[in-house]
Amino acid sequence: MEVGLTRTADGRLEAAMRNCKVSTDQLQIVGTGLPRIAEGALEKLLIYLVCTLINQKGISALNSYLSTAPMVADVFPDLGIKLDYSLTRDIQVTTQSLDMSFKGQAYVQNQPPLMEKGGVEPVFKENNMMAYVGITEFFFSSAARSFYDAGIMSKKFEIKSKIGKAALRIIQFFTQPWNLRESLQTELKLIEAPTIKITQADGIIFNIRVAGSVISSGSRKPTVLSLSVVCPGSMMITIEGDRLFLPSKDFNCQVESKSVFNKKLNKKINKKIQEFLSDWFGEGWKIPFPEGMNFIQGTVQYQNGFVVVGGDLRFTPAGREKVFKKIISGT
Structure with missing residues (x-):
């Protein structure tokens, strides 16, 4: 995960998600009864959800905190x-x-x-x-x-x-x-x-x-x-x-x-x-x-x-x- 830090127009600190990758080398989906192609799609969905969650919750919460910090x-x-x-x-x-x-x-x-x-x-x-x-x-x-x-x-x-x-x-x-x-x-x-x-x-x-x-x-x-x-x-x-x-x-x-x-x-x-x-x-x-x-x-x-x-x-x-x-x- 790569997070960039920049200066906003009013001189505040702001974070932005530049890159997010999730490795699934150790991920195993057991007993789903789904075809392998469906399991592959599920893996991609999990990857998408992890990065989206970090961006929307983690980075968004951090920027919300930084935006209220007085300068x-x-x-x-x-x-x-x-x-x-x-x-x-x-x-x-x-x-x-x-x-x-x-x-x-x-x-x-x-x-x-x-x-x-x-x-x-x-x-x-x-x-x-x-x-x-x-x-x-x-x-x-x-x-x-x-x-x-x-x-x-x-x-x-x-x-x-x-x-x-x-x-x-x-x-x-x-x-x-x-x-x-x-x-x-x-x-x-x-x-x-x-x-x-x-x-x-x-x-x-x-x-x-x-x-x-x-x-x-x-x-x-x-x-x-x-x-x-x-x-x-x-x-x-x-x-x-x-x-x-x-x-x-x-x-x-x-x-x-x-x-x-x-x-x-x-x-x-x-x-x-x-x-x-x-x-x-x-x-x-x-x-x-x-x-x-x-x-x-x-x-x-x-x-x-x-x-x-x-x-x-x-x-x-x-x-x-x-x-x-x-x-x-x-x-």
Whole structure:
């Protein structure tokens, strides 16, 4: 039996029966009382029925399941952030693999924007595990852009340090003496979409530019101090079950403006941005695997422009039972 896999017009996976042959070398029809010519016709009918049944029930049930599988996932519904993972080309079949190319684009618009051209094509060098997922810079860049477009990359916090408050009050005394009784609040806000690079040596490298400001809580909320902050860092990807984790390391924010308070500010800003990232990404990003399926991570390889995660796919007991029932019932 030969089954072909193709990409539909809307980017879904579809199966088609290309060839079906049933061998009857071991088939014996005993005690029918029919002439041999009739028995031969019965054999051909059985062959026809087997292939027809597989095509109409098995392949049809599989395509019915694939047609209902969403190709867009709401990864952060409250923010309107979606992930388009529709197929970008037909399935490529080799003697050792089935290669599927997905879009992998996060966005906040009603429709995903046009894909950028010139992306890096992942290279798969191993084949000893069940599945390898290549993730390019494009995916991470679109995710960073979507968070920026959603307008959530900002955080406010109160200044609790006595030394910090005293220093800011001195600045405020010369610029806004009428607001000295008002409390002070610090705000960090992303001012451009982060840049993402993947290298073999350092993994996933990102660069964030943040505007920091200290404002008075008065009715007009005047700015006491403003500054620009650059936050370079790197991440090493991990996958657990059906979730993608991006733990950051070597996070080092630096205030670009010259100030005697830079050391204290750098430490404070680093801490607050780490808290912010932990709040949003601490539970990981759900990967749109079919319901009831997990990915058991085995290897992670970083190359220039992409990362390849290798592992085995595993159905949970509930997931196995659900798929089995769908195939048996043909729905």
